[in-house]
Amino acid sequence: MTSFQVPGWGYVLMAVGFAAFIALLIAYIVVNRGFKRPVFASPYVLWIIVFTVIPCLLVAYFSFTDPAGNFTLDNFKSFWDANYNTRKGIDPALLQQYQDMGLSLDDLGLGRNPINIDTLVFSLWMAFLCTAICLLLGYPAAHIMADREFRLGPTLVVLFVVPMWMNFLLRTIALMSIMEDGGLINTVLNWLGFGPAKLLNTTAAVQVGMVYNFLPFMVFPIYNVLNKMDYQLSEAAMDLGCNKWKIFYKVTLPLSIPGVVSGITMVFMPAVTTFYISRLLGGGKVQLFGDLIEAKFLSTSLNEWNVGSALSLVMMVLILLSLGLLQKADPKGEGGGII
Amino acid sequence: MVENEHLIDLKHICKNYDGVTVLDDINLYIRKKEFVTLLGPSGCGKTTTLRIIGGFETPTSGEVLFEGSEISQLPPYKRRVNTVFQKYALFPHLNVHDNIAFGLKIKKMAKGEIDKRVDAMLELVNLKGYGKRRVDALSGGQQQRVAIARSLVNEPEVLLLDEPLGALDLKLRKGMQLELKRMQQHLGITFLYVTHDQEEALTMSDTIVVMREGKILQIGDPKHIYDEPANAFVADFIGESNILRGTMVRDELVRFAGREFPCVDFGFGENVPVDVVVRPEDVMLVGEDVGQIVGTIRSVLFKGVHYEMMIDCGETTFKVHSTTMQPQGSRVGLSIVPFNIHIMKPMATAQAQEEAAAT
Numbered sequence: 001m002t003s004f005q006v007p008g009w010g011y012v013l014m015a016v017g018f019a020a021f022i023a024l025l026i027a028y029i030v031v032n033r034g035f036k037r038p039v040f041a042s043p044y045v046l047w048i049i050v051f052t053v054i055p056c057l058l059v060a061y062f063s064f065t066d067p068a069g070n071f072t073l074d075n076f077k078s079f080w081d082a083n084y085n086t087r088k089g090i091d092p093a094l095l096q097q098y099q100d101m102g103l104s105l106d107d108l109g110l111g112r113n114p115i116n117i118d119t120l121v122f123s124l125w126m127a128f129l130c131t132a133i134c135l136l137l138g139y140p141a142a143h144i145m146a147d148r149e150f151r152l153g154p155t156l157v158v159l160f161v162v163p164m165w166m167n168f169l170l171r172t173i174a175l176m177s178i179m180e181d182g183g184l185i186n187t188v189l190n191w192l193g194f195g196p197a198k199l200l201n202t203t204a205a206v207q208v209g210m211v212y213n214f215l216p217f218m219v220f221p222i223y224n225v226l227n228k229m230d231y232q233l234s235e236a237a238m239d240l241g242c243n244k245w246k247i248f249y250k251v252t253l254p255l256s257i258p259g260v261v262s263g264i265t266m267v268f269m270p271a272v273t274t275f276y277i278s279r280l281l282g283g284g285k286v287q288l289f290g291d292l293i294e295a296k297f298l299s300t301s302l303n304e305w306n307v308g309s310a311l312s313l314v315m316m317v318l319i320l321l322s323l324g325l326l327q328k329a330d331p332k333g334e335g336g337g338i339i
Numbered sequence: 340m341v342e343n344e345h346l347i348d349l350k351h352i353c354k355n356y357d358g359v360t361v362l363d364d365i366n367l368y369i370r371k372k373e374f375v376t377l378l379g380p381s382g383c384g385k386t387t388t389l390r391i392i393g394g395f396e397t398p399t400s401g402e403v404l405f406e407g408s409e410i411s412q413l414p415p416y417k418r419r420v421n422t423v424f425q426k427y428a429l430f431p432h433l434n435v436h437d438n439i440a441f442g443l444k445i446k447k448m449a450k451g452e453i454d455k456r457v458d459a460m461l462e463l464v465n466l467k468g469y470g471k472r473r474v475d476a477l478s479g480g481q482q483q484r485v486a487i488a489r490s491l492v493n494e495p496e497v498l499l500l501d502e503p504l505g506a507l508d509l510k511l512r513k514g515m516q517l518e519l520k521r522m523q524q525h526l527g528i529t530f531l532y533v534t535h536d537q538e539e540a541l542t543m544s545d546t547i548v549v550m551r552e553g554k555i556l557q558i559g560d561p562k563h564i565y566d567e568p569a570n571a572f573v574a575d576f577i578g579e580s581n582i583l584r585g586t587m588v589r590d591e592l593v594r595f596a597g598r599e600f601p602c603v604d605f606g607f608g609e610n611v612p613v614d615v616v617v618r619p620e621d622v623m624l625v626g627e628d629v630g631q632i633v634g635t636i637r638s639v640l641f642k643g644v645h646y647e648m649m650i651d652c653g654e655t656t657f658k659v660h661s662t663t664m665q666p667q668g669s670r671v672g673l674s675i676v677p678f679n680i681h682i683m684k685p686m687a688t689a690q691a692q693e694e695a696a697a698t
Binding site for chain 1: 393394395414415416421422424425426428429430431432441442445446489490493
């Protein structure tokens with residue numbers, strides 16, 4: 001059974017995209033009477049069109065259509081109320097009969113199901129918490145690593161990088177075995193007499209996994225900014241009357257804001273979209289918005305791709321909005337931001 | 340000189356980095372309202388000396404006295420000195436006004452008073468109306484002025500300047516030299532200036548301290564340093580020189596370049612090896628028949644104000660500056676008046692010449 005067939009419009013969209021690209025390329029060559037340097041950028045432009053622009057347009061297309069390819073807003077209604085499609089599939093006359101018998105939609109289990117919204121809010125909260133913890137842990141770490149007088153600084157940088165060479169899934173699984181009932185932490189707790197604690201499959205476990213995985217993305221942008229900072233600036237501040245603490249909040253902190261902004265972006269975005277961490281460490285008991293979207297796309301029912309696309313679109317818009325806000329704080333992209 | 344006129348005294352200052360001696364027994368005093376320049380090639384320890392006074396380095400041994408009290412362990416923010424850094428070190432997140440106001444704000448001065456002082460400073464450094472500009476939108480010369488204003492506004496007892504004009508072009512540098520001197524005289528503040536540019540040092544200073552390899556070679560006013568260099572290195576570093584090996588035959592008579600010259604120095608003893616320094620502009624070109632020695636012009640270079648000629652006289656080659664040109668290959672007579680022959684005890688002359696050749 002095919003789960004879904006790409007509607008005709010999808011192919012049209014792709015074809016139009018390709019045609020537009022080729023046309024632009026030819027137009028460019030004609031106008032410039034030959035190959036100039038920007039022509040060499042064309043493979044990348046093509047890559048972006050095929051693997052970024054067209055998929056984004058397809059997601060948008062799916063979220064506003066039903067499986068037959070007709071325009072509809074039902075997918076967004078499903079986002080608001082997860083029972084919307086189920087209710088729609090039931091004969092209205094039958095529903096009326098039940099209601100006449102005095103049974104409300106809630107009694108039938110068909111009332112508004114806010115799980116999508118709730119999960120989104122929960123995901124945003126988890127991502128916010130993760131970003132905040134990463135910032136609180138990462139800023140001091142970056143500051144210590146960038147300290148010119150701290151000789152172990154470069155070693156620390158390497159120690160932060162090395163775990164990133166390992167597959168993050170593997171790292172998360174390792175974390176899982178550390179936190180499980182017979183794992184390292186519980187063994188130590190047992191030995192100390194604090195009894196086995198339920199660590200795995202909790203919200204806290206998911207949060208720990210998120211912080212663990214995303215902390216380097218906070219540390220490095222901040223480290224880069226602090227490391228590049230002219231040390232004479234702090235000497236100048238000291239010369240003009242600042243003690244160490246005043247140097248920090250009058251000079252170092254304001255100048256490291258671009259790195260902080262970049263770090264926040266790089267932690268918040270993957271944190272809000274993650275699904276494997278919650279799956280592995282939450283054991284299905286902790287569901288994030290990413291899990292929800294993944295489930296929709298893995299589902300075999302007919303219109304779930306469309307609903308999943310609508311959920312993705314909502315999240316994309318949210319991320320774009322927050323990115324836009326963050327860019328205002330770092331207009332020159334000094335922190336080496338990603339957009 | 341009485342001790343209590345000294346503002347800063349450095350006594351037996353030594354500084355080692357990982358076993359490498361950077362400063363070796365530096366003794367120096369700075370008087371009030373004096374313009375003192377530390378002059379020397381890079382790596383001579385002049386910047387380290389400045390940083391020790393500024394509080395950014397602590398000496399390995401020795402004392403730093405400020406008006407008689409020991410300050411070598413005091414952090415920079417507790418010292419009544421301010422520094423103008425080599426690369427300005429302006430705060431990029433603050434505009435010109437806020438950069439200059441930085442130190443006053445730390446001291447929690449009233450806003451009205453801060454604005455008044457900052458405006459006065461902007462006027463002093465010829466940047467009136469620039470308060471709202473971003474510092475990275477300024478030219479190098481303007482940034483330099485902001486850096487100076489940022490330090491001066493705190494009314495330090497001593498202003499430390501670490502090669503502040505190094506990044507400016509020649510014309511701007513000359514203008515700023517005069518302006519710095521004007522400010523120093525106008526404000527009556529002591530300046531301690533670090534440079535490797537001997538011309539800059541001669542133009543601005545009341546006192547020049549010539550340093551080399553962590554040691555002070557000579558302290559004196561510019562004219563004294565130029566006219567009476569203590570040794571061949573100073574002579575070579577300050578201005579251009581012919582440094583020759585010679586023998587002091589007896590008082591007021593020296594032998595070099597194959598013949599004897601009358602001079603004005605005495606007290607070296609008889610038949611003692613010495614270094615002889617003759618400034619290129621002090622060698623006069625005269626007729627072949629009246630010169631003390633005769634030479635052939637090997638090369639002629641036009642240098643703007645004068646011609647620089649290399650003249651071979653037997654084994655010795657003289658560098659001569661003259662406003663009149665003699666054609667290459669012609670034979671000329673050379674004459675040096677006794678007053679312009681400087682005799683000094685030999686100090687690794689060969690080494691000094693090697694370095695001169697390398698630069």
